[in-house]
Amino acid sequence: MIELPVLPLPSQWPPSVVLAVVESDESFTKAVTASLLVTAGLVFLLSVLLGELCTRLKLPSVLGDLATGMILGGSVLSILVFAEVDQVANGSILHLLELATGAPPDTVMNAYQFQMGEFINNSATIGLLTLLFVTGLESDLEELIRVGPQAVAVAMTGVFLPLIGGAIALIYIFHVPTIPAIFAGAALTATSIGITANVLQEIGHLQSDEGQVILGAAILDDILGIVVLALTLSLVETGSIEPSSLILLVINAAVFVLLAVLLNRYFCPVFTKNIERFDNPAALLLCSFAFLNILALLAISFGLEALLGAFAAGLVLGGTSQREKLMRLVQPFVFVYTTIFFVTIGASVNLNVLNPLVPENREGLVIAACLIAIAVIGKVIAGFTILGDKPINRLAVGIGMIPRGEVGLVFAGLGASTGVLSESQDAAVLIMVVVTTLIAPLLLRWVFPSQPEILTADTAKRFAEIEEAVGGKF
Amino acid sequence: MIELPVLPLPSQWPPSVVLAVVESDESFTKAVTASLLVTAGLVFLLSVLLGELCTRLKLPSVLGDLATGMILGGSVLSILVFAEVDQVANGSILHLLELATGAPPDTVMNAYQFQMGEFINNSATIGLLTLLFVTGLESDLEELIRVGPQAVAVAMTGVFLPLIGGAIALIYIFHVPTIPAIFAGAALTATSIGITANVLQEIGHLQSDEGQVILGAAILDDILGIVVLALTLSLVETGSIEPSSLILLVINAAVFVLLAVLLNRYFCPVFTKNIERFDNPAALLLCSFAFLNILALLAISFGLEALLGAFAAGLVLGGTSQREKLMRLVQPFVFVYTTIFFVTIGASVNLNVLNPLVPENREGLVIAACLIAIAVIGKVIAGFTILGDKPINRLAVGIGMIPRGEVGLVFAGLGASTGVLSESQDAAVLIMVVVTTLIAPLLLRWVFPSQPEILTADTAKRFAEIEEAVGGKF
Numbered sequence: 001m002i003e004l005p006v007l008p009l010p011s012q013w014p015p016s017v018v019l020a021v022v023e024s025d026e027s028f029t030k031a032v033t034a035s036l037l038v039t040a041g042l043v044f045l046l047s048v049l050l051g052e053l054c055t056r057l058k059l060p061s062v063l064g065d066l067a068t069g070m071i072l073g074g075s076v077l078s079i080l081v082f083a084e085v086d087q088v089a090n091g092s093i094l095h096l097l098e099l100a101t102g103a104p105p106d107t108v109m110n111a112y113q114f115q116m117g118e119f120i121n122n123s124a125t126i127g128l129l130t131l132l133f134v135t136g137l138e139s140d141l142e143e144l145i146r147v148g149p150q151a152v153a154v155a156m157t158g159v160f161l162p163l164i165g166g167a168i169a170l171i172y173i174f175h176v177p178t179i180p181a182i183f184a185g186a187a188l189t190a191t192s193i194g195i196t197a198n199v200l201q202e203i204g205h206l207q208s209d210e211g212q213v214i215l216g217a218a219i220l221d222d223i224l225g226i227v228v229l230a231l232t233l234s235l236v237e238t239g240s241i242e243p244s245s246l247i248l249l250v251i252n253a254a255v256f257v258l259l260a261v262l263l264n265r266y267f268c269p270v271f272t273k274n275i276e277r278f279d280n281p282a283a284l285l286l287c288s289f290a291f292l293n294i295l296a297l298l299a300i301s302f303g304l305e306a307l308l309g310a311f312a313a314g315l316v317l318g319g320t321s322q323r324e325k326l327m328r329l330v331q332p333f334v335f336v337y338t339t340i341f342f343v344t345i346g347a348s349v350n351l352n353v354l355n356p357l358v359p360e361n362r363e364g365l366v367i368a369a370c371l372i373a374i375a376v377i378g379k380v381i382a383g384f385t386i387l388g389d390k391p392i393n394r395l396a397v398g399i400g401m402i403p404r405g406e407v408g409l410v411f412a413g414l415g416a417s418t419g420v421l422s423e424s425q426d427a428a429v430l431i432m433v434v435v436t437t438l439i440a441p442l443l444l445r446w447v448f449p450s451q452p453e454i455l456t457a458d459t460a461k462r463f464a465e466i467e468e469a470v471g472g473k474f
Numbered sequence: 475m476i477e478l479p480v481l482p483l484p485s486q487w488p489p490s491v492v493l494a495v496v497e498s499d500e501s502f503t504k505a506v507t508a509s510l511l512v513t514a515g516l517v518f519l520l521s522v523l524l525g526e527l528c529t530r531l532k533l534p535s536v537l538g539d540l541a542t543g544m545i546l547g548g549s550v551l552s553i554l555v556f557a558e559v560d561q562v563a564n565g566s567i568l569h570l571l572e573l574a575t576g577a578p579p580d581t582v583m584n585a586y587q588f589q590m591g592e593f594i595n596n597s598a599t600i601g602l603l604t605l606l607f608v609t610g611l612e613s614d615l616e617e618l619i620r621v622g623p624q625a626v627a628v629a630m631t632g633v634f635l636p637l638i639g640g641a642i643a644l645i646y647i648f649h650v651p652t653i654p655a656i657f658a659g660a661a662l663t664a665t666s667i668g669i670t671a672n673v674l675q676e677i678g679h680l681q682s683d684e685g686q687v688i689l690g691a692a693i694l695d696d697i698l699g700i701v702v703l704a705l706t707l708s709l710v711e712t713g714s715i716e717p718s719s720l721i722l723l724v725i726n727a728a729v730f731v732l733l734a735v736l737l738n739r740y741f742c743p744v745f746t747k748n749i750e751r752f753d754n755p756a757a758l759l760l761c762s763f764a765f766l767n768i769l770a771l772l773a774i775s776f777g778l779e780a781l782l783g784a785f786a787a788g789l790v791l792g793g794t795s796q797r798e799k800l801m802r803l804v805q806p807f808v809f810v811y812t813t814i815f816f817v818t819i820g821a822s823v824n825l826n827v828l829n830p831l832v833p834e835n836r837e838g839l840v841i842a843a844c845l846i847a848i849a850v851i852g853k854v855i856a857g858f859t860i861l862g863d864k865p866i867n868r869l870a871v872g873i874g875m876i877p878r879g880e881v882g883l884v885f886a887g888l889g890a891s892t893g894v895l896s897e898s899q900d901a902a903v904l905i906m907v908v909v910t911t912l913i914a915p916l917l918l919r920w921v922f923p924s925q926p927e928i929l930t931a932d933t934a935k936r937f938a939e940i941e942e943a944v945g946g947k948f
Binding site: 009029030033034037038040041042044045047048052055056061099100102118122125238278279280281282285286287289294295296297300301303306310329330331332333334336337339403 | 508510511514519522526529594752753755756760768806813
């Protein structure tokens with residue numbers, strides 16, 4: 001049996017550095033609470049303001065969250081800082097906390113950094129899981145099975161085209177050695193379900209044919225991305241690819257998906273019947289979260305990502321009669337935690353690598369431009385691999401697959417920590433991730449035509465009433 | 475300027491011991507996620523089941539949460555364990571996590587303990603703050619000001635009677651030295667707002683005169699409890715009580731309360747007007763949480779507890795037209811996080827100290843019985859200090875003040891960590907807290923007569939409609 005490389009969750013980027021703090025006195029815990037109150041408060045306020053600005057400018061509000069992260073991150077205000085990249089927290093904030101808590105400077109700084117690590121880890125993980133859970137709740141499993149074959153074609157092309165294209169370009173244009181080139185190419189593979197799903201939901205296209213193909217492909221993409229990550233990591237570490245681990249992972253993913261389908265068919269009626277018996281209004285939410293936890297744990301046991309388990313849980317519970325009620329209960333968690341999740345993605349970007357006036361940045365910027373082109377073209381072509389004569393917006397599907405988001409950031413992080421990528425190559429991967437994540441929502445809005453006005457149930461009812469009032473004469 | 479003793483938040487019991495873990499590899503973060511999924515899943519499932527059982531038995535469901543904690547805690551299943559009391563996590567759970575994540579035993583154990591510390595710290599803090607925020611939202615500030623004078627009498631008597639009674643009993647009956655006796659007496663002072671508010675809400679008496687007096691007194695009680703804690707701690711440490719720090723703290727508390735009243739009058743219209751301008755459905759929740767954070771931070775700056783800030787934020791926002799909408803948005807957080815909060819209180823109880831067959835436990839049990847009697851009688855007498863002829867259930871008010879909950883646990887914890895209390899005295903304080911917390915909900919239900927059926931707005935409207943239909947003839 002082959003030891004599989006341990007696969008990181010996207011939400012664990014930036015990787016948590018557990019500080020070697022052994023303080024446990026009262027002033028430390030008080031400073032941790034105060035730090036949490038300050039940072040969370042700033043994240044909430046600024047994201048509401050910038051999100052509103054984006055909405056007014058007809059941009060998706062997720063860009064407001066990313067901008068919030070960039071402004072609060074290490075490049076500008078240094079309020080959301082990560083210990084592992086040697087960022088120092090904003091002095092004014094630390095001073096404010098010293099004044100508020102009366103704790104000594106060292107304690108405040110330790111507490112602040114400790115809280116940042118935990119704040120990011122826990123809230124971003126909860127945000128990602130909640131987002132995927134809601135995405136699952138809103139997806140129609142029958143529909144997803146129907147779009148399955150199309151999603152497979154899109155996912156396969158969208159993974160292997162950028163991988164091969166990226167590796168070849170790096171080897172032949174930039175004379176990058178083979179292994180780093182393949183690794184950087186692999187960073188181009190996985191689609192970020194989170195950002196795309198968020199934008200699709202905002203513009204009301206999550207339920208469309210395109211939306212379902214994009215989501216289906218993005219899920220398969222994620223599984224393929226994990227396989228590619230596992231293989232490239234073993235390539236980096238040992239110099240050889242193990243076919244058996246690849247086969248095992250593919251089988252596991254297939255079994256897991258089959259399990260979700262079976263649960264949707266046989267578990268849903270049992271869940272609905274029993275949950276209605278409880279008097280406790282909290283029972284539905286708590287049992288649903290417990291179910292989410294079980295499936296996420298199962299996904300981890302299968303060597304898959306926890307977020308796939310959360311998505312599967314949403315998919316299964318979306319088939320119950322409690323769906324609408326559950327969505328209302330989960331919505332506040334989405335508001336709070338996915339905001340934090342997207343803000344932390346923005347905060348993890350070092351804006352300094354984007355400055356073209358610094359000579360060392362230029363090689364990275366040129367490689368970045370090349371990777372962005374391959375990343376975009378590869379996914380757009382993948383969109384056109386949808387077979388059949390059915391009228392489906394193939395360009396929109398391709399564009400929906402463009403954002404690399406958190407999964408791309410995992411590659412960038414591992415590229416740096418394993419030392420397989422040079423600093424400029426790593427910066428290039430980072431820029432590619434940011435740019436694809438930023439442009440995809442803009443392009444998605446542009447490529448989806450504005451929807452025709454739909455006759456809603458309410459409007460229809462009012463028409464019927466008026467019709468009745470005038471004696472069916474109009 | 476006198477250095478004020480740093481005042482712990484009730485939620486920070488058991489005190490967080492930050493493990494000196496410097497691992498940051500992928501298998502560690504994966505094991506942390508898996509641990510969180512397992513423990514949270516078990517907490518949710520068991521609390522729903524036991525809560526339902528309690529509801530069927532006409533007991534408050536919060537007892538189900540406490541029982542969940544006791545069962546999952548170190549005394550029975552050892553699933554919710556705290557590193558600082560040398561508890562070892564359940565072997566089967568650790569083994570399951572090893573199988574699920576493929577991580578080595580050491581990594582899993584470190585990840586499990588690390589996650590427990592964070593899980594408790596963050597979720598319990600969020601739970602307490604959310605609960606207090608909702609309590610504030612549901613409280614009517616005008617009403618609270620009206621009951622103010624009555625609440626002051628109840629709070630003052632309820633703090634000083636158990637304090638003096640407890641200290642005298644320990645000194646003269648059990649021959650305990652003066653300082654430990656005063657410390658143990660001080661543990662009898664503060665009322666747990668959380669449990670009482672929860673039970674009052676469940677039985678529909680939060681808005682009643684009694685409910686408002688209890689809450690008002692409990693808040694004042696908490697402030698007095700903090701003063702008492704500060705004074706007894708400085709007594710333990712230096713042997714002298716500083717009158718200036720007492721005066722400073724009382725002034726701070728008065729200024730903070732005044733600030734909340736002013737905000738309620740002048741800030742509410744501004745908040746309502748601006749929040750309605752946002753298109754973003756998340757804006758209300760995020761801005762409200764930001765406001766909560768600001769007031770909690772302000773409370774910390776004033777040397778008060780963060781939970782008072784959360785309560786004040788709820789009180790202020792309860793005066794806006796967004797109140798109902800906000801309560802619906804916050805409800806799911808209450809469902810999840812206050813469950814975790816109450817479960818952790820249950821889990822922190824070491825059930826072994828309750829075994830009377832162990833000779834060492836007996837002295838503690840006798841002291842405990844004495845402390846319970848003083849704790850109950852002191853608060854019941856406090857209820858009868860309400861002046862005037864107004865028909866108010868004075869017994870109910872006294873009983874509502876009985877549970878010591880989290881604040882009492884802070885005393886028990888500090889008694890142990892500072893070494894001021896012997897092991898049996900500390901166990902006695904712990905038992906007193908648990909018993910008062912367990913019996914108060916039962917007594918509250920018994921002492922409040924079942925409510926007469928109320929003519930709701932809906933029913934009234936229907937009556938009016940029927941009346942109109944029959945021509946005002948009935």
